[in-house]
Amino acid sequence: MGNKKRNVVFLLAALLLAMAIGWFWQNGRGDASGVVLYGNVDVRELALAFRQSGRLQSMAVDEGATVKAGDVLAELDAQPLRNAVAQADAQVLQAEAALLKLRAGSRKQDIQRARAAVRQASANARKAAADFSRTAALVKTRAISQQDHDLARAAHEDAQAGLAAAREALSLQIEGARKEDIAAGEAALAAAQAARAQAQTALADARLVTPSDAVVLARVVEPGSMVSPQQPVYTLSLRAPVYVRAYASAGQLGRIAVGTPVRMSTDTAGKVYTGHVGFISPRAEFTPKAVETASLRTDLVYRLRIVVTSDDAGLNQGAPVTIEVLEKSAAPNAAPAKAAP
Numbered sequence: 001m002g003n004k005k006r007n008v009v010f011l012l013a014a015l016l017l018a019m020a021i022g023w024f025w026q027n028g029r030g031d032a033s034g035v036v037l038y039g040n041v042d043v044r045e046l047a048l049a050f051r052q053s054g055r056l057q058s059m060a061v062d063e064g065a066t067v068k069a070g071d072v073l074a075e076l077d078a079q080p081l082r083n084a085v086a087q088a089d090a091q092v093l094q095a096e097a098a099l100l101k102l103r104a105g106s107r108k109q110d111i112q113r114a115r116a117a118v119r120q121a122s123a124n125a126r127k128a129a130a131d132f133s134r135t136a137a138l139v140k141t142r143a144i145s146q147q148d149h150d151l152a153r154a155a156h157e158d159a160q161a162g163l164a165a166a167r168e169a170l171s172l173q174i175e176g177a178r179k180e181d182i183a184a185g186e187a188a189l190a191a192a193q194a195a196r197a198q199a200q201t202a203l204a205d206a207r208l209v210t211p212s213d214a215v216v217l218a219r220v221v222e223p224g225s226m227v228s229p230q231q232p233v234y235t236l237s238l239r240a241p242v243y244v245r246a247y248a249s250a251g252q253l254g255r256i257a258v259g260t261p262v263r264m265s266t267d268t269a270g271k272v273y274t275g276h277v278g279f280i281s282p283r284a285e286f287t288p289k290a291v292e293t294a295s296l297r298t299d300l301v302y303r304l305r306i307v308v309t310s311d312d313a314g315l316n317q318g319a320p321v322t323i324e325v326l327e328k329s330a331a332p333n334a335a336p337a338k339a340a341p
Contacts, residue, residue: 034255034325035248035252035255035256035324035325036322036323036324036325037246037247037248037252037304037322037323037324037325038246038247038320038321038322038323039244039245039246039247039304039306039320039321039323040244040245040318040319040320040321041242041243041244041245041315041316041317041318041319041321042242042243042244042245042305042317043317043318044237044238044243044317045217045235045236045237045238046211046212046214046235046236046237046238047232047234047235048073048208048210048232048233048234048235048236049208049227049229049230049231049232049233050074050076050205050206050208050227050229050231050233051202051205051229051230052076052081052202052205052206052229053226053227053228053229054076054077054078054080054081054206054226054227055076055077055224055225055226055227056074056075056076056077056221056222056223056224056225056226056227056233057075057076057077057078057223058074058075058223059073059074059219059222059223059233060072060073060074061073061216061219061234062216062219063216063217063218063219064215064216065215065216066213066214066215066216067210067213067214067215067216067236068210068213069210069211069212069213070209070210071209071210072207072208072209073208073209073210073216073233073234074207074208074233074234075206075207075208076206076207076227077206078203078206081199081202081203081206082203084199084202084203085196085199085200085203087199088192088195088196088198088199088200089196091192091195091196092189092192092193092196094192095185095188095189095191095192095193096189098185098188098189099182099185099186099188099189102176102177102181102182102185103177103182103185104176105175105176105177106173106174106176110173111170111173111174114166114169114170114173114174115170117166117169117170118163118166118167118169118170120166121159121162121163121165121166121167122163122166124159124162124163125156125159125160125162125163127159128152128155128156128158128159128160129156129159131152131155131156132152132153132155132156134152135148135149135152135153136149208233208234210236212238212240213238213239213240214236214237214238214239215236215237215239216234216235216236216237217234217235217236217237218234218235219233219234220232220233220234220235221233237317241307241308242307242308242315243278243305243306243307243308244264244275244305244306244308244321244323245303245304245305245306246303246304246306246321246323247301247302247303247304248280248301248302248304249300249301249302250284250300250301250302253280253302255325256277256280256304256325257277257280258277258278258279258280259276259277260276260277260325260326261274261275261276261326262274262275262276262277262306262323262324262325262326263323263324263326264306264308264321264322264323264324265321265322266314266315266319266320266321266322267319267320267322268314268319271312271314273308273310273312273315274308274309274310275306275307275308275309275310276306276307276309277304277305277306277307277325278305278306278307279304279305280302280303280304281302281303281304282302283302284300284301284302306323
């Protein structure tokens with residue numbers, strides 16, 4: 001009787017265990033597609049560098065610090081850059097003054113002086129004309145030499161040319177600057193303004209700002225160092241969003257589509273994470289052999305990017321992850337396609 005009782009107890013225990021497994025399958029895994037993938041949390045790092053060269057003046061954080069988007073992590077000695085901005089400001093003022101002078105045209109005093117020059121040239125021309133007329137009559141009577149008459153003619157012609165030049169100068173004063181000169185002045189002002197904007201941008205780049213939330217992995221240089229453009233100062237680990245890289249065989253693609261939800265777990269923690277398929281590569285990861293048999297075709301794999309929607313500090317970059325593909329929102333037989341996360 002004792003053996004029979006033990007057998008009954010074992011049978012009941014096995015039945016309860018089967019019921020528990022069935023309940024877990026229906027409630028906890030009932031929406032699974034049966035596709036299990038394996039992958040790793042993507043390593044997403046950022047080498048943060050200045051766009052300007054200079055002497056590193058200060059660094060705000062150390063390795064392991066958590067930083068937010070917009071935080072200032074380091075600064076250069078900005079005095080040379082401020083000097084460049086001041087010089088660019090002066091060049092803009094100079095170009096503005098030159099353009100304003102061209103647009104304003106001639107002053108009244110300049111025009112009046114040009115008119116006075118015309119009157120003086122006109123008087124000289126009348127005197128030279130009268131002298132030339134008298135010498136023409138005198139040379140006929142041989143009262144003066146032919147040379148004196150020629151000199152009077154030259155003085156008359158010179159006075160007429162001077163009068164014409166004075167009139168042209170007056171016309172230029174009245175008309176003002178040429179359109180081409182004004183256009184050149186406008187271009188010079190635009191160039192000076194662009195140089196000032198570039199100097200201001202360089203000054204702003206003296207502050208190293210993190211573009212997103214991250215964790216500082218490495219502090220590469222120290223204050224006092226001379227740094228050059230694109231030389232890393234910090235190495236950051238990006239935390240948002242968190243991606244998982246996985247691979248699926250060609251036979252599994254029929255049950256996976258962009259947007260398909262997944263469950264994930266790591267080897268180091270019992271927590272379950274959720275996410276969805278954000279990208280399926282349309283290309284196999286390796287070049288197939290020239291002749292593919294049916295067995296070789298099953299070895300082709302395609303890269304997937306899983307977007308984690310329930311991230312926490314437990315998902316360390318590079319950690320192995322087990323991924324269970326769910327049925328919800330799945331699109332059977334969907335062709336591999338790219339999609340934003």
